[in-house]
Structure formats: C-alpha cells, structure tokens
Amino acid sequence: MIKLKKLLSEDAADDLQVTFGDEKMSQFVPDLAQALAIEQDPKVQAVLKAGQDDGDPDDDKLPHTVTNLKVGDLIPTQQEIGFDQSIETLLNDKWDSVSSILGTSPADVGGPIVTYDGTYVIDGHHRWSQVLAANPESTIPAIDINKKAGMDEKDILKAVHGAVAAELGKVPSEDFEGDNILDTVSAEKVKSAVDKITPEGEKSWSEGKPEFGQGEELKKNITAHLTANLQKIKGTGGKSAGPKRLYMPQTDADDTKSEPKLDALAAGEINIAPPFKKEGVIKLKDLLAEGKYDHHIGRWFDVNGKDWRIVRFIDDRFAHVMDDRKNSSMFRIEFLVKNAKALKPGGPDFSTKKQRPVRPKVMTKRDYEKMLKGAMEDTKGMMGDEEFTHDMASSMIHDPEIKKLLQKEYPMVRKEEDLIQRLQWDLETYD
Numbered sequence: 001m002i003k004l005k006k007l008l009s010e011d012a013a014d015d016l017q018v019t020f021g022d023e024k025m026s027q028f029v030p031d032l033a034q035a036l037a038i039e040q041d042p043k044v045q046a047v048l049k050a051g052q053d054d055g056d057p058d059d060d061k062l063p064h065t066v067t068n069l070k071v072g073d074l075i076p077t078q079q080e081i082g083f084d085q086s087i088e089t090l091l092n093d094k095w096d097s098v099s100s101i102l103g104t105s106p107a108d109v110g111g112p113i114v115t116y117d118g119t120y121v122i123d124g125h126h127r128w129s130q131v132l133a134a135n136p137e138s139t140i141p142a143i144d145i146n147k148k149a150g151m152d153e154k155d156i157l158k159a160v161h162g163a164v165a166a167e168l169g170k171v172p173s174e175d176f177e178g179d180n181i182l183d184t185v186s187a188e189k190v191k192s193a194v195d196k197i198t199p200e201g202e203k204s205w206s207e208g209k210p211e212f213g214q215g216e217e218l219k220k221n222i223t224a225h226l227t228a229n230l231q232k233i234k235g236t237g238g239k240s241a242g243p244k245r246l247y248m249p250q251t252d253a254d255d256t257k258s259e260p261k262l263d264a265l266a267a268g269e270i271n272i273a274p275p276f277k278k279e280g281v282i283k284l285k286d287l288l289a290e291g292k293y294d295h296h297i298g299r300w301f302d303v304n305g306k307d308w309r310i311v312r313f314i315d316d317r318f319a320h321v322m323d324d325r326k327n328s329s330m331f332r333i334e335f336l337v338k339n340a341k342a343l344k345p346g347g348p349d350f351s352t353k354k355q356r357p358v359r360p361k362v363m364t365k366r367d368y369e370k371m372l373k374g375a376m377e378d379t380k381g382m383m384g385d386e387e388f389t390h391d392m393a394s395s396m397i398h399d400p401e402i403k404k405l406l407q408k409e410y411p412m413v414r415k416e417e418d419l420i421q422r423l424q425w426d427l428e429t430y431d
Contacts, residue, residue, distance in 0.1 A: 016035065016048065016271065017274060018031075018366070019031040019032050019035055020158055020162075020272065020273070024243070025154065025157060025158075025242070025243035025247040025248075026243060026244070026247055028158055028161070028247075029161065029171055029173070029243075029246075029247045032161060032162070032165055032171050033170065033171040034364070036165060036169060036170055036171065048162055048165060048166035048270060048271050049166045049264075049269060049270065049271070052267075052268055052269055056275055057268060058268060059268075059273045059274070059275070060265075060268040060269070060270055060271055060272050060273055061265075061266065061267065061268035062145050062146070062148060062156070062159060062265040062266060062268075062272075063145075063146050063266045064143050064144055064145045064146060064262055064265070064266050065143075065144045065146060066112065066141075066142075066143055066144075067118075067141075067142055067144050068105070068106040068139040068140065068141055068142065069115060069118060069139055069140060069142045069144065070137075070138075070139050071107075071128055071131045071132040071135075071136060071138055071139065071140050072132060072136045072137070072232065073118075073119070074115065074119065074120070074121050074128060074132075074140075074236070075119055075120050075121065075236050076120075076121050076125050076128070076129075076182070076236055076242070077120050077121055077122060077153050077154070077157060077242035077243075077248075078121075078125055078242050078243060078244065078245055078247075078248045079180075079182065079242060079243060079244050079245070080176045080180045080182065080244055080245040081125050081126065081129050081176060081180060081181050081182055081233070081245075082126065082176030082177040082178045082179075082180070082181070082245075083177075083178035083179040083180070083181050083185060083189070083193075084177035084178035085126040085129075085130075085176065085177055085178070086126055086129040086130050086133055086181055087130075087133060087181070087190065087193055087226060087230075088178070088193055089126075089130060090130055090133060090134055090201070090226070091193055091194060091196065091197045091198065091201045091222075092197070092198040092200065092201050093198065093200045093201045093204045095109070095110060097109055097110070097130070098134065098201065098204035098205060098208060099204050099207060099208050101130065101131050101134045101135050101138060101208075102134055102135055102204070102205070102208030102209060103208050104138075105137070105138045105139045106138065106139040106140055106141050107131045107135070107138045107139070107140055109124075109127040109130065109131060109140060109141070110127070111141070111252065111257075111258065112124070112140075112141040112142050112143045112258065112259075113125075113127055113128055113140060113141070113142050113143075114142070114143050114145070114160065114249075114251055114258060114262065115142045115143070115144045115145065116144070116145045116147070116153050116156045117144070117145070117146070117147040117153075118144055119153075120153040120156070122145070122153070122156055122157060122160055122249065123160060123248065123249050123250065123251045123252075123258070124142075125245075125248070127140065128140060129181060129233055132229060132232065132233055133181075133226055133229045133230060133233065134225075134226075134229070136229055136232055143258060143259065143262050145262070145265070153242070154242065157242070157243070157248065157249060158272065159265060159270065159272040160249040160251060160261070160262075160265070161249045162270050162271070162272045163249075163251075163261040163262065163264055163265050163270045164249055164250065164251055164253065164261055166261075166264065166269075166270050167256070167260065167261055167264075168253060168254060168256070172250045172253035172254065173246045173247070173248075173250065174245065174246070174248075174250055174253075175245055175246055176245040181230055181233055181234070182233065182234055183234070184234065185227075185230050185234075187223065187224075187227045190223050190226050190227045190230070191219075191223045194219050194222050194223045194226070195219065197219065197222070202218065205218060205222055206218055209221070209222075209225075212225070296310050296313075297310050297311070297312060297313070298310065301336075301340045301341060302340070302341045303331065303336070303339055303340055303341075303398060304339070304398050306323065306395065307323060307324065308321040308322065308323055308329070308331075309321060309322055309323070309324075311328075313333075318330050318331065318332055318333065318371055318374065319331045319332075319333060319336055320374070320375065323395075327391045327392060327395070328375065328392055329375070329392050329395035329396050330371050330374065330375045330396060330399075331396075331399055332363070332371075332399055332401055332402075334401070335399045335400065335401065363401040363402065363404070363405050364405075365405070365409070368402070368405055368426075371402075372426055372427050372429070372430050373430045375392065375396075375427065375430075376427060376430040389424045389427045389428055390420070390421075390424050392424075392427060393420045393421075393423040393424040393427060394420050396423060397416065397419060397420050397423060402423070403419065406419050406422055406423060407419070410422055
C-alpha cells in the first residue's frame, strides 16, 4: 500500500529546490511565500514536511541543544533591531521582565530564543537586545541549533523559515519599530526615552539597580547605562551580517510555540536540503494519471476557429500543437478542457465527464518560461524567421492564462497586438 506521506509532488519539489537555492533572503522569503500561496492544495507544505521521504533521511537533520548562552557572546543575523522593541520595553516594563533581566541569570524573557552554533541569533533578536542593553553579564535561554558542515547562519535562517512555513502554511514577517539600534543611537535619544519611564519601569529599575539611586539620579544612571550597552550591541557586527527584519523567521508567529518547529528540524522532518524528492518512488502527479491524454496525439481539434493537430503533451500540463502549415504553438491543458472542440468523430474530447478534472493552476513566471523554452525546443528545424515566432505568439495569446500573466508582467501594454509582440520577443529569447 502506498503511504501518502511518501508521495512527493515533483513540481512542488522542483520549485522548492530552486527557492532554497536563492542567494539572498530578500529573494528566498518572497519566493517561498509565493510557492505556498500559488498552490491551491498543500503540495508545497507536504514537500516541506517530507524530509524523511526524500531519499536521504539524514540530509535535513538539524539537532539542537537547549541551553543558556551569555548575551554578550552572541551575534545578530539581521540588519535591523528596533529601539522601541528593545529599549522602550525596558522602560515601561511591558513584559514584567526587567527585575529578572537585572537580577537573575538566565533572564526570564518569556521563552527561549533560537541560535546557531552558540554564536548567531536566528530568532528572538529583540529579547536578546533587551537583555544585552540592560545586563550584558546575563545569560538567556536558547534553543541552539548544532553546527552542521556546509551550512552557515544564512542557511539556518532558510531552514527555520521552512519549518515555520511547514507548520503554518505561510511565511509570517514583522518589521522593526523606531530607530535601528545597530546604527548609532545618541545619548539624547536614550535620555528622551528614559525621561518617559513609567512608574512600573522606575520601580523595577530602582529595585534591580539600587546603586542607581532614585528620581533624576536614577534616570541619569539608566541613560548612561543603556547608552554604553547600546554601543556594545552596535559592535556585534549585525548591521552587515544579514537580511532586513522583514526577511527574518518568526518561530512564535500566530501565538505558536517555537519548540515544535525546532523539534521537527532536529528530526529531519523538514525538507531543507537537496535532494528534495526521492527518485524512483511514485509521485503525486503519477497518481493523477500521468499520460492520460496521450491517446489524443495526432488528432485534430478547433480552438477559436483555428485547426490544430496535437503533437505531444508535456507533463500533462501543456499541449504542443501544429496547424496544417506546420506552425507550432502551446496550450495549457486547463484551457483545452474548456475550449477545444473535436473536428470529426474520433477527435480529441477533453470533456471532464470522461477525464478527471484538471485542477486550475495559476501560471507563474517560472511556468511561463518553461513553456516558452519547451515550445522553441520542440520547433527547432521548422523555424526560420520572425514571422514564424509572430504566428506562434498570435496563437498562444488566445490562452487566457498566458494573456493574464503578460498583462500582469507588462501593465503598460494594453493592445493585444502589443501583447503578441511582447510574447514574440519572449519566445525569441529561447531561440
């Protein structure tokens, strides 16, 4: 019996491998979010969770240690840490944590941060910065991902994003608030914030640091203390180390716990490294009857008043067709199901009554480029001039998914003949 957890969607696996190959987090995060959004069923999530079924049970394992780490020894991996989330929360004692940060070790910050190799902060930068700003000698609870050969801190950021996406089905993000404390923060800025300290904050600081005195003396000493420690935060090198705050993983998003996501990484359940699919196993699209349209090859049909003969099917997603003048084109199967008409008995019948319905899929730019490349490869030897690609583009523009994508990619192009010209130029890039 085939176990569903072992069935990997080949398209989703290929897309995921390309996504994890993105060099920059500013590319990776939107691509991962798009992959999750485009799929109308949980294919990408299923592949993300298939780390134990991709052909290598150990490639995705990222074991961790639950420990306490000295805040002064840690390095941030993001470019932005907000003043409001770091300093103002110490002055209004929003989380009722100041007494713990000033007086105990490890500091109680509501849960562990996530680190890598005992050095890099992966998630929990604002909890780390609060503790370092208030008490550089303190330690902080951490889920510390063990060092893995061939993986640096940016690879770990991607892996943790994958674990979050696998559980939540989305890629949550959050921006920083106030000035970036990895830039220079003036003593005047700190003093202005300290002058607004709440009674709760003042009480916690006076009890935690009795040597700082009371009233204005307390405020003066807090200002000097925080200003000096902000310099230590700036000196950690985070400004040049990693991505912006928006592209950082949020392991506790939607009021969830970090631990289950990190446990899944430790067990190798999250598909974060090649191979992303196991060769030789039955894949999800095989169960959907790969090749189910092949019996239509060679038959003629009509689309929008033009006759075409089917040459071949590609991935059961595209049909490569030719007319009686050997002009070639490509149509999406979803389009043919709705629009193709048989020319004579025995012609292709794409009726959903006789075939399993094909789930509509939004055409992505990657799909579009793959289709163009396939069309040009299939017509090598029949091409000779720009008129050929223009005729092909004139036929392909009837596919509403292609037309919709072109209108999205080129919003200033309004006339159909201009869209055809744009499609022709795109085709010619693969000549």
